[in-house]
Amino acid sequence: MIVVFDAVSSREGLHELSLSLNLDQVTQLYDPSENISRAILNAMVGLDELYSGEIYFDQTPLHDFIQDGPQICKVGYVFDEGIMLSNLSLQENLMLPLRWLNPHLDEEQTGLLIQNWMQSFELKLDLSKRPVAYHPGQLKLLGFVRTLLLDPKVMLIDDPFFLLNKIERKVLLKVLSELRNTYPMLIASIDDEFGAEFADEVIDLSSFQTNFKLS
Amino acid sequence: MTRKREKKSAAGFFSFFVATLEEAFRVKSNRHVSSMVIFRQILFTGYEALPLISFLALAIGGLVILQGTNLLTGFGQGIWVHIILVTVVVNELSGILTALVVVARSGTAISTELGNMKVRREIDLIESFGISPISYLVVSRVIGVVIAMVILVLYFNLVAVLGGWLFSRMFNQLDFRTFMNDFLAVLKISHLVAGFIKSVCFGLIISIVSTYQGMSVRRASTEVPQRTIKAVVISIFAVILTDMLITWLFWVLR
Numbered sequence: 303m304i305v306v307f308d309a310v311s312s313r314e315g316l317h318e319l320s321l322s323l324n325l326d327q328v329t330q331l332y333d334p335s336e337n338i339s340r341a342i343l344n345a346m347v348g349l350d351e352l353y354s355g356e357i358y359f360d361q362t363p364l365h366d367f368i369q370d371g372p373q374i375c376k377v378g379y380v381f382d383e384g385i386m387l388s389n390l391s392l393q394e395n396l397m398l399p400l401r402w403l404n405p406h407l408d409e410e411q412t413g414l415l416i417q418n419w420m421q422s423f424e425l426k427l428d429l430s431k432r433p434v435a436y437h438p439g440q441l442k443l444l445g446f447v448r449t450l451l452l453d454p455k456v457m458l459i460d461d462p463f464f465l466l467n468k469i470e471r472k473v474l475l476k477v478l479s480e481l482r483n484t485y486p487m488l489i490a491s492i493d494d495e496f497g498a499e500f501a502d503e504v505i506d507l508s509s510f511q512t513n514f515k516l517s
Numbered sequence: 518m519t520r521k522r523e524k525k526s527a528a529g530f531f532s533f534f535v536a537t538l539e540e541a542f543r544v545k546s547n548r549h550v551s552s553m554v555i556f557r558q559i560l561f562t563g564y565e566a567l568p569l570i571s572f573l574a575l576a577i578g579g580l581v582i583l584q585g586t587n588l589l590t591g592f593g594q595g596i597w598v599h600i601i602l603v604t605v606v607v608n609e610l611s612g613i614l615t616a617l618v619v620v621a622r623s624g625t626a627i628s629t630e631l632g633n634m635k636v637r638r639e640i641d642l643i644e645s646f647g648i649s650p651i652s653y654l655v656v657s658r659v660i661g662v663v664i665a666m667v668i669l670v671l672y673f674n675l676v677a678v679l680g681g682w683l684f685s686r687m688f689n690q691l692d693f694r695t696f697m698n699d700f701l702a703v704l705k706i707s708h709l710v711a712g713f714i715k716s717v718c719f720g721l722i723i724s725i726v727s728t729y730q731g732m733s734v735r736r737a738s739t740e741v742p743q744r745t746i747k748a749v750v751i752s753i754f755a756v757i758l759t760d761m762l763i764t765w766l767f768w769v770l771r
Contacts, residue, residue, distance in 0.1 A: 347645045368647065379645040387639050389630070398550070399646040402653075405549040 303456055303486055305346065309355035321505075323456050323486035328478075330501035331490040336461070338507045339490035340382075343458045346488075347379045378454030378485075382461035384441030386433035393429035396448050403452075412451070419447040422480075424473050438465040443474065450481075457481075459489045463496055475500060533651075533729045537659060540652040544660070551657045558661025562623040563668050569622075573614055574673045578680030581605055586688050599699045602681050607708050609760070611673040616719040616756045619666055620749055624727040627658055628748040631731025632741035640732070655732070659724040666720030670712060711767045715760060722755045 307319040319342075321329060333339035344350040345357060348368050357364040367376065386395045396416055400407055420427070423443045433441055442465045449457065462478070463471050478487070478500065489501065497504050544551055585598035631654060634640050640650050682696045730748035734740045 344641075348647075349641055349644055377645075381638065381642065381645075383638070385638050385642045387634075387642070388637070399648065401550050402547060402646065402648050 303360055304358075305488075306358045306361075307342070307345075307355065308358060310345070310352055310357065311355070321488060323488055325486055326483050327502045328482055328487045328489060328500055330497050330504045331488065331507055332492060332497065332504050333490065333507035334492055335508075336490070336492065340460060343379065343460055343488070343490055346458060347377050376455045378449035378452055378457045380445050380449050380457065380459045380462070382464045384433075384438050384443070384445045384465065386441055386444070388433055391430050391432055392427060392436075392444060395433065396429070396444070396451060399448070399452060415451060416447065419450055420444075422477050423447060439467055439470045442466060443470060446474070446477070454485065457485045457487045459487060459491075461491055461493075462489060463491065463493045529733075530729055533732070534725055536651050537655050537725060537728075540649060540656045541659065543652065544656050547652060551653065551660075554653070554657035555661045555664075558623075558658050559665045559668075561626070562619060562662050563665030566618055566622055566665075566669060567672070569618055570615060570669055570673055571676050573618070574611070574676035575680035575683075577610055577614065578602065578606060578677030579684035581677075582681040582684040586685070598685075599696075599703045602678065602700065603703045603708060606677045606681075607674050607704065607712060608764070611670050611677060612712060612715040612719060613756065613760055615666065615669045615673050615716070616723065617753070619662065619669070619720070619723050620727075620752045620756070623662055623665075624723045624748050624752050625745050627662075627724065627727040628731040628745040629741055631728060632734035632744050633738070635732065635734040636736060636738050636741065650732070655725075655728045658728055659721065662724035663717055663720035666723070667713065667716045670716040674712070707767060707771065711763060715763050718759050718763065719756050722759060723752045726752045726755065 303323045305321040305323060307321075309318070311319075323329060331339040331342060341350060345352060346364070348364060359367040386392065387398070390398065393416075397407070397409075397412065400412060416429070423446065425440060425443055425447070427436060427440060427444065436444075462474060466474060475496075481487075489496075491497065491501075581602055582598055585601040589598055589601075631640075634654075640654075643650050643653060678697075678700060681700075682691070682693055685691045685696055727748045730744040730751075734744050
């Protein structure tokens, strides 16, 4: 998948930014300010409206790409913090996008799928509890589970190591390594360890960090 | 590539209102998810408010009868106390007092909850799924509050009438059937219609104002109480103005 940011920013180097997201190739956005990389990820999911220009996914404008079928099956976004809806149980959090997508969801089958992913991430959580019962690292890994349940075409991951302890980092790296042949990944991270161990291509955005706004 | 500056004040509220109405017509397509949010909202706004509404209604019904009887018996017109009960309680106080309770409990809760969700980026999360926050969070709350409001106003009226009868018994040995006969003789369909329209309008006003203020929070948690205060003040103003307008319209049309 080729993602082109066409005239979204007037800054040289970002004016015609092109990202090639392929299987078995992990692209890392290196941005010490974290603002530009986050803005790029947000724009790709349609969270931030564009002042100018257009984003193309394989030559299809973002709006058409998102409108053409359920957005959640196309772009899976894992936030830097393990964001969960605090008024829902963990189970309801995992199920919400799936239920929204499919009124006749096979809950039993989905339950098995959730258990499998939780085993992969070595998570032992009581899903009937609310998010407040668990620490942010566990919720972050559960955020990965939620995204993977949707089986997206491409995964956007914002600061994957944020909030994770050393053991959780190892687990995450192991799972992501297994998934690199399944999902194209675009990862925003300033973690050198992550870049060295996992990313194939690093796009350095540090020279653009002087201003929050791209346009 | 940053967020467009959100439209301020009246224009922003109007476009939010229109978007909410548009999504409300589409709510059927996602009722398998929204119905639980609506049910929880009715439970919180309606069921959990019943003790307070019961206390208020009993007290108001009783006090109106108490003051009315004191005043009117002096002129030998004690039987007209029911007119006061209908005019003051059924027509005006039930809607306004229930609205004030709903503003104080649910309006503040909705505004705070949505504001905190915005701060914790939970709204962004919902949007990233391609789910419209207005459809999932706002419309379900609006429907829940409107249904709860209609039920609460009806309940307020029933309990207020009961309170009125209980206090009437203290002054003259009036049995319930006679009291109700006198009350129903004064009550007209137009009073019930006006009460119903008012409760729907008040529910809409409180829920839309509160959700709008909650969704208007940007990133700072300090905005949450400020927006909640705004939600309360604007809701109360709008409820009183709407009440005056509807009462005036019914007075003109009678």
